[in-house]
Amino acid sequence: MAIGISIPRIDAEGKVTGRTPYPGDLDLPGxxxxxxxxxxxxxxxxxxxxxxxxxxxxxxxxxxxxxxxxxxxxxxxxxxxxxxxxxxxxxxxxxxxxxxxxxxxxxxxxxxxxxxxxxxxxxxxxxxPGVYDPEEALRPGAPQVHPDYPGNLLCHYRIRQGDVEAAFREAAVIVEGTYRTPFQEHAYLQPEAGVAYIDEEGRITVVTAGQWAHEDRHQIAHALGLPEDRVRVIYAAIGGAFGGREDMSVQILLALAAWKLGRPVKIIWSREESIIGHHKRHPVVARVRWAADREGYLLAVEADVIADVGAYAYTSTKVLGNITMSICGPYVVPNVRADIRGALTHNPPTGAMRGFGAPQALFIAEMQMNKLAEALGMDPVEIRLRNVWREGSRMPTGGIVPEGVSIAEVIEACARAAGWQRTERGWVRPATPSSSDPAKRYGWGFACGFKNIAYSFGFPEHCWARVELHGDAHIEKAIVYHAGADVGQGAHTVMVQMAAEALGLPPEKVELRASDTAFTESSGSSSASRMTFMAGNAIKGAAERAMAAWRNEERPAVGEFIYRPVRTFPFDPETGFSERPNVTYGYVAEAVLAEVDVETGQVRPVKVICADDVGRAIHPINLRGQIEGGVVQAIGYAITENFIVQQGRILTRHLSTYLIPGISDIPEETESLILEHPDPLGPWGVRGMAEMPFLPLAPALVAAVHDATGIWFDALPLTPDRVYAGLHPDRVPGRADRS
Incomplete structure (x- = not known):
């Protein structure tokens, strides 16, 4: 068996010893x-x-x-x-x-x-004249940002399901809220860099770091007016991405210079240039109303969400589609009226970042669920289990949830691990610790979520792989060709494991050749939590064809396969209906124990329990690394990372002013619960999960702060000054209420 075990990562030795070159390490003669x-x-x-x-x-x-x-x-x-x-x-x-x-x-x-x-x-x-506020940008008479988007409206998605007004009239409780989520910088450790040269076949060759080599090639070729076979893209080692390398940065600039000059060229952006030069997570402002009956069952959701897409489109149409899909959380809601709009401004462009719109939408949805639970006197786990999707549930967009729904099991596993107990009257939360320090308060919070796996809304989805088997009487070596990027998450090791499993070989007999457009076809991007799911299906198919050729005594035996999953559909522009907006889903729940210092406003996560259904754990240690990394990155989003843009100018353009979490900011304990409920479409039951640990952390943390202090904070991040002002408004004269 090659899967389900934590073999040494194939890139470990080179990275530990420093021999593995990242793009900034590369130098060429002349x-x-x-x-x-x-x-x-x-x-x-x-x-x-x-x-x-x-x-x-x-x-x-x-x-x-x-x-x-x-x-x-x-x-x-x-x-x-x-x-x-x-x-x-x-x-x-x-x-x-x-x-x-x-x-x-x-x-x-x-x-x-x-x-x-x-x-x-x-x-x-x-x-x-400029416009920097997305709500202002959509008002008549606002300065026009881009001629292609009249009224500064990039896109507008709607959901119109059921009779919302009738549902609100019948409701036992209605909870309203206005929520604000911020920009977020990707802050990957390796700034943008690369080299370019003309290779031996006359191709403009760009060696850099990205998430989709073939899309990079397409963008370069288009900008230079060249056929794609004149351009080659190779990925060196990649020091993190999180969606920030989906869009272009240095690629076209390198190609332009190498093409025009016929000499090798190199570029390395400084950290300041990196922060200025690539896109951010979308800030949103949302005004919402949720209604429930006396038993805690959801009746209606009304939502008006505006996202700041910045100066250019980037992937904003897809991100806002994901916000639309996630705005009701993983819950059955019979009546929905939602408007999700993207507004152009003269701020930095916004695009893909871990979660791809789901963190913003789930912050809104999970805050509302926790407030409904409070209003009804109900436990937050209990109210979720009454409303979450089950097999055959209908989503707010009208379609049936894809098979393999496990969100209820994920919620229960997380709750039990955090100390929740199920009684005859429902779930009961654990007791909170006490402190001898009168300034320290403790509280528990809970939230859950889901995320699409693979591309969505009708975007063509496929993944290519090629397997070659070498030897005579016995297979001595298998070579796997695949274009998928390993952005630091260990994807290439997992590809080797899956190929070995499909071929019945030990992993050491599998060689991977990846991320070079010269000898691979497109495998899509390392995004949308798709790479293990998609690559596994493609490699499995190619391995089966190679084995058939081997049994036919072909030497070398070669198999190629393009995996195409089930079709997805866009939203109906008027109703939001989609028969199947996404291929499949991953599910996550988190419980957070937080400490709040009521005299300083400092919030500290003490313990995080993160439960993820991964379908099948290919490499368990890699999974734990993904979970712990996602939790810490989400803590930055929720507490420390205050990205400030003033009149379009980024003020936090260094890591000395934009504070990503350090060792003192991480929880004392992060418990990773890896659940394995197989996905019917996944290879060996695999689901993607890279984005999942990020998603519910912020609302769970805010719920923990509320449990500790009795105060709700509806805007992120929970910096000490914001928390202090929310706890002590009388001590902050003239304070504008930002909570």
């Missing part, structure tokens, strides 16, 4: 160094760019501006962002819409010279 000239402010029209002083600097080889990019546009959903902003290019490219737009690119013999040259470039701007 390479040039690239530096970006950033817009620095927005919105504005570029009237003139003078590069003569920069070009005259000794050691500068070239300065590229908008006119040098043949098809000056890119974007995952829409080609709406210039590669380089400036005049003498396509219409509209002369406008910078946020401070992270690129206005020039310098190639020089050293990084120092390139940096000096960037400062010598003179740019003359005509300032334009």
């Amino acid at each position: 390479q040039l160094y690239l530096k970006v000239k950033w817009a620095g402010h927005a919105p504005a029209r570029i009237r003139r760019i003078d590069t003569r002083r920069a070009e005259a600097l000794p050691g500068v080889v070239a300065v590229f501006t908008a006119k040098d990019v043949p098809v000056n546009e890119y974007g995952l959903i829409y080609f709406d962002q210039p590669v380089i902003c400036g005049p003498d290019s396509k219409p509209g490219a002369d406008v910078v819409r946020y401070e992270g737009d690129v206005v020039a690119l310098v190639a020089a013999e050293s990084e120092k010279i390139a940096a000096q040259a960037v400062e010598l470039i003179e740019v003359e701007y005509e300032d334009l």
Whole structure:
């Protein structure tokens, strides 16, 4: 058996010894160094760019501006962002819409010279009126951010199911709330970097870090006006991604310079450039009403959600689709009226980040469930188990939940592990600890959630794999070709294990060749918690075909397979109905014991119990690492990471001001409950779970703070000043109520 065991990761030795190269470690003979000239402010029209002083600097080889990019546009959903902003290019490219737009690119013999040259470039701007609040952006007369999106509305999803007004009239209890969630920076440890060169077959070759090599190739080829077979993308080791590497950063810039100059080029962004230059998690503001009967059964949900999508589309249409799907949580709700809108502003663009819209929606939904439980005098676990999906349940969008529903079992396992007990009258929460320090209060909180696995809403989904078997009488070696990126989560090790299991070989006989578009077809992105699920199905299919060829005495025996899961469907634009919006789901529940210092406002998670249904655990230690990492990252979102944007300008552009969790911020104990309820569609029953541990942490933590203090906080993050002001409004004169 090759799965279900924690074999040594295939990348472990190289990373521990430092021999594994990340993109910033790569150097090529005769390479040039690239530096970006950033817009620095927005919105504005570029009237003139003078590069003569920069070009005259000794050691500068070239300065590229908008006119040098043949098809000056890119974007995952829409080609709406210039590669380089400036005049003498396509219409509209002369406008910078946020401070992270690129206005020039310098190639020089050293990084120092390139940096000096960037400062010598003179740019003359005509300032334009800006809009920075998403609600303001949607009001008539607001400054127009982008000509392609009238009224600054990128998208508007609706759910119209049942008779909401009648349900509210019949309700025993109605809970209303206004919730605000913030930007979040991905803060992966490896900033954007890479090298580019012309390979032996004349292809522009970009070696970098990303999440979907074939999409990177497509974006590069489109921007340069080249056929895709002229471009090659290779991934070196990747130091984290979390959705932040789905969109373009350095890829097209590297390719442009290598193509134009015929020399190798290298770029490394600083941490400040990384924070400025890639997208963030969407902030949202939501106004909601939920209704229930006296027994705690949900009757209706009404929601109005506006998300700040920033200056360009990125993946916002898909993220907002996910918010729409998750806005009622994993619950049966017969009557729903929801409006989910994406507003363009002159803030940084927002896009994919771990959870892909589900953290925002589930914060709203789980806060409402906890408040309903309080209003009804009911335990938060009990009210959830009365309403969660079961096999055959109908979702708020009208379709039936895919088979393999396990959310009730996940909730129960988490609750029991946290000390909840089931009695004849229902579930009862555990007692909270007491403290000899009168300033310290303790409380328990609970929340749960779900997340789609694989692409959704009709987006074409597939995953390719190739298996070669080498040997004579016996298989001596299997070579697996797969394009999927390992962004640090151990995906490549899991691929080896799944191939070994399918072939009946020990893992040491399997060799993986991955993440190079020269010898793989597309396997899709490392996102949507899809890679183990999709790659496993593809590798299993390819292995079966290779084994059939082996039995036919073909040497080497080769099998290729493209896995295509069940079809998904978009929302009906008027009602939100979708027969099957997602392929399948993963389920999670979390209980949090928190400590609150009522004199300082400091919130500290003491214990987190995280229960995840993974279907089948391929590599248990990897799973625990994913769970613990997701919990800590969510603690940053909930408590420490206060990303500040003022008039479109990022103020927290260093890790000294944007505080990701450190060792003192993590829980004293994180208990990982790995549950294995097989998914009917998953290889060996596997479900994806990489995003799941993030999802319910924030609402569970806020519920724990409420249990400790009696105060609800409806906005994140729970920084000490915000918590203190919420606990002691009388001590903060003139305070604007942000709780």
